[in-house]
Amino acid sequence: MPVKRKNRGRRKGKGRKGREEYTYCSNCGKRIPRDKAIRVERRLSLVDPQLAKELKKQGAVVMSSPIIKYYCVSCAVHFGVVKIGGYSERMAREEL
């Protein structure tokens, strides 16, 4: 069967078959398999970044909490998180 991507757009490969847990898209709420979802992690600091820089210089510990978001493929493409690659890029093995 001809495939568009070597990993078929998902992380489950030869050794990892079967059902995957589902998650919801952070933007549109679509239900997607967790391995297909595009994970975006950002750090949110409560302190202003310039002030945090200065505080770190003086040796203070500035706390920041990670924000993890899962996007469905169409939302990720729309927001520019991932780009539609060329043929060779798609067929390249993705290590994740």
Ligand SMILES: [Zn+2]
């Ligand atoms: Zn979505």
